[in-house]
Amino acid sequence: MATKAHDERECRVSFKVIDGGVTAAKGFRASAVTCGIKNPEATRLDLALIVSDGPTTTDAVFTTNKVRAACVRVSQQHIKESDTRAIIANSGNANACTGVQGIQDAKAMTKAVAEQLGVKMRQVLVCSTGIIGMPMPIERVIVKVPDAVAKLKPDGSEDAMRAIMTSDTRPKTFAVDVPCGKGSFRIGGIAKGAGMICPNMATMLCFITTDAKIGKDELHRSMRYAVEKSFNCITIDGDTSTNDTVIVMSNGQSDAPTIKKNSPEAELFRCALHKVMLELAKMIVCDGERVTKFVEIRVRNARTLADARKVAETVAKSLLVKCSFHGCDPNWGRIIHAVGYSGARIREELIDIYFGGLQACKGGLATKTPVAEMEKVVQEPKFTVTIDLNLGTSGYTVYTSDLSEEYVDFNSAEYSAAIHAKRQKGFA
Amino acid sequence: MATKAHDERECRVSFKVIDGGVTAAKGFRASAVTCGIKNPEATRLDLALIVSDGPTTTDAVFTTNKVRAACVRVSQQHIKESDTRAIIANSGNANACTGVQGIQDAKAMTKAVAEQLGVKMRQVLVCSTGIIGMPMPIERVIVKVPDAVAKLKPDGSEDAMRAIMTSDTRPKTFAVDVPCGKGSFRIGGIAKGAGMICPNMATMLCFITTDAKIGKDELHRSMRYAVEKSFNCITIDGDTSTNDTVIVMSNGQSDAPTIKKNSPEAELFRCALHKVMLELAKMIVCDGERVTKFVEIRVRNARTLADARKVAETVAKSLLVKCSFHGCDPNWGRIIHAVGYSGARIREELIDIYFGGLQACKGGLATKTPVAEMEKVVQEPKFTVTIDLNLGTSGYTVYTSDLSEEYVDFNSAEYSAAIHAKRQKGFA
Known part of the structure; x- marks a missing residue:
């Protein structure tokens, strides 16, 4: 469930919809690898990496659930202390309700990425989605980080998107190119959702990158505006999951002019960011678990x-x-x-x-x-x-x-059976 | 969903569970007839009548939904203006969202009963449960009122209970005999519920009678206490249906002493009333649509x-x-x-x-x-x-x-199909 812009005032921006998702903007690369987080024998991608080749201005919105995953706690700390260069995100395990060990594991993920990229730990954010209350199989993750870094590429968005999918059935990606001044900037992103019958159903992750030149305050203002009018009703009144996260990274590498407060460019950026988030939010609703309407x-x-x-x-x-x-x-x-x-x-x-x-x-x-x-x-x-x-x-x-009946079936039978199978294998 | 007494303070009352439901107490009679309200060809009981043979002290709690059924509006007015002698209740049509005609129909039901019983219109309360937004087939109801009055009997509780059932699969009835002073008083009732997946699902009706000697203020206090700790969490935070109603009628015909404020008898009455409501509330949860747990x-x-x-x-x-x-x-x-x-x-x-x-x-x-x-x-x-x-x-x-999947199936397919069939027959 997602809110549309309050009807009264729709933004009118002219832009071009483009491919490329989270790597559509200049200077961003992404990759994904298979760690077997949920199941050591599985072959699906389950660890995504998104990197900016230069410094960024980054803003993020995290869950308001009072039970917060370890990765959320670590990322909140990191974004407060430093600028951001990379996001590491896994599916298969939420690293929530995992105590001190969970915090150590989340930090270990940022450390492994930082070492490989030659940046500081606190310049790396970490996100997880999957089952709650089970220890992260951290060794299986850490060992694959060098591989993820080696695979980084300017068209790696698709892989990264696939790696964060859980019960999602369709990819969620959207990007725009926005003429601005004598140049243009790009905003693009990927998201995962599903379980959309009610806002409390599942983790929502969204990673957005842009090459617009924008300062921290203006990015923050635009972010709040766009989230409120797109994702915020996926997470109505605090009914958020333990892991919900929206991150926007901006590296200023476009040829568009710097976006200043209260300028027409600021309005343009805000509307374009809203557009990207709204499209991703709609995709999340449409791909809700067993949704037919x-x-x-x-x-x-x-x-x-x-x-x-x-x-x-x-x-x-x-x-x-x-x-x-x-x-x-x-x-x-x-x-x-x-x-x-x-x-x-x-x-x-x-x-x-x-x-x-x-x-x-x-x-x-x-x-x-x-x-x-x-x-x-x-x-x-x-x-x-x-x-x-x-x-x-x-x-x-x-x-x-x-x-739908299928929703209930999915959430009471198949899903539970999968968890049981996993638990019986000695995970909990 | 129903709340139990806040655990801290359970009532301890010695009483005997008895048969007889809403006619267990002295001086009450009940009956039911078939009007074909939902379907003219149907043979099931769909109109219930509950009558006290003498004057009563009556208290009621009505829905907090801002969309209130016509019957609720009329009953609220009647109970404010007068003492109560009878309750007329139908299933098959909620008489909600029916405008001025709905009010006239609800009043016509009370008038028909009043004429037959030789009491005033405002001494009759009216309750309805069923589909919203369709006119009450009032002629089919009115014509059967004399029959309902003729059938009144001291063991008519079972019939009355069956007549108010909608998607309920099991009868909901409970009564107690409570020793008090040198005599005893009785409290008994019937209820309908179902659709219990969430508090907003379905109409809840509960009719309770007692032969205890109790004044209006003390009955009101006991009623509020008992409803809060039983039914009130079926209707959490205003999530009530358009028709929810709980009525307690007391006719003072028992041989137990008069119940005075702050007396041990008042405590006894309050706890016994709570017990009756709690048992009925539990039955409603257990009989929720397609509930298996x-x-x-x-x-x-x-x-x-x-x-x-x-x-x-x-x-x-x-x-x-x-x-x-x-x-x-x-x-x-x-x-x-x-x-x-x-x-x-x-x-x-x-x-x-x-x-x-x-x-x-x-x-x-x-x-x-x-x-x-x-x-x-x-x-x-x-x-x-x-x-x-x-x-x-x-x-x-x-x-x-x-x-359960069956709940969804029931509420999306079968139920809808039934409504469609009815609408297509020219009801709306």
Whole structure:
């Protein structure tokens, strides 16, 4: 579930969508190797490395979960103390609930990368995703770091992306080239998500690089703006995983002019960064575990932005609403029910609800719109539900998905079986 | 999901469990008839009537959902204006989101009953449960009211209970006989629930009668106490349906002494009322739609009661936790993850987690308890998860269930199909 820019004010930037993901910007290289973190015999990529060839300005947003993975603790410390040159990230083990040993392991990963790159430990950030509460098989990781460094290449984004995937079924990558002054800058990134039925489901990692020339303060401002309007509703109200991390590295190697505070270039950068994050956030929703529907929940004319958000998020999270999406049922009763307990100020007799362009409910009552017509909307893999509260002028939009039997099956049976198999092999 | 008495202070009352449900107490009669509310051809009971043969003191708790059914609005008005003699309740149609016509229909139901019983309209309360947003087929209801009155009998509880069931699969009835002074009083009730995966799922109705002699203020105090510690966590934080209602009618016809404020008898009554509500609340959880597990989530040693409650409710609501219960997976990682985003004050390194008596997590880290042993606990249809925060002295317990593929299937496919069929027949 991800939030779209509050509808009122969309950015209008002209840019070109390009390939290259996290290595689209100048001066960045990436690679991936196979460590067998989850399973020593496996052959899939599970360790990614992203490196800037020169100094960077870097900003990051970490989970608000009070149970924080060891890698999050170490990265938070490193980014506070130093500039950043590299990100090392693994899948297969979250290095969460792993105590002192987990911290040592996360540090060991940054140390191994630093030694190979000839930088300082604190110039390396570390991210992990996978199972919670099991020790990281650190030897299997460390031994492959030289290999990862050797494989670094300017088109290594695809490999890095594959290495951080867990239950993701599709790659998530997006990059843009933005004309600016007499030159242009690039912003590109990769992400992993999945488990999107509810914001608390799974680790979300996103690594973005840019060759724009931008200072720490302006990058920070742009980052907060873009995260709030893209990923932040994947992690609504603190419902974040133990490992969630978004990192933006900027190395200033483009030929575009330096981005100054309150300049048109700053607006351009902010909007372009938002665009990249929003596209990646949408990909995360679409690739939620066993998701078959992508639904935009638009709330209009709420008393306040906070009210609009409460309604959008409550409807988007309602299991009964999600089940009805899955069943292709234009069930506005379940929607108005969720509106009623959202905590927002509402007046039942003013509420209008639409499926696509068809009005299902007017003034809190059923319309005469034929159900068969509305069913056609809900049968589509992507559609919009609009809830007009007719009370004020504030709007908010949330992206959500359906809830499928396959999701439950996946999270109760297959997944559990895999964990059991692993545990029985002596990991815990 | 229902809350147990805050563990600290359990009531100890000696009483006898008896049959008779909502007609166990002296001077109450009940009945049910078939109106074909959901489907004119159906033969199931769908209209219940509960009547006191003499005047009563009555108290009620209604939904906090801002979208309130017409019947709720009418009953709230009636109970404010008058004493109560009867409850009329139907299944098959919620009479919610039905506008002015809905209010007229709810009033018509109370009028029909009042005329037949020779009481005032405002002495009759009305409750509905079923689909939202469709007009009540009021003629089919009204015509059967004389029949319902004619069928009233002192052992009519079973019929009344069956008439209010929707997706419930099991009857929910409980009654006690409580020795008091030289006599005894009785408290008994019936309930409907289901859809218990999350508190926002379905209407909860509960009708309780007693022949205790109790004044309005003391009944109100006992009612608030008992609801808070039983049903109130079915309807956590305003996540109530449009129709939720709990009604307690007391007619004073027992031979037990009058219950006075702060007396031992008041304590006795309060505890017995709580017992009846708690048993009915547990039955609702156990009978949640497609539930296969009944799990008690006990939180201990939180900093405050509010913190204990946040943790218990967050864990009990987590879809990933519920999926792991369904998969018989003792997955403490998902539990500690939910603890982390609950909003409660916690210290990861102090958290202990147990499945039954087996410790899975100590100080935020995995224990050496064999997974196979913990699996045996989680394979049981009923078990306890204990979360010790080791931070304070407050505790809270919530009852919850698993999440099954069948739940999703039920709520996306079968249920929707039934609604469609009905709508296509010209109801909306």
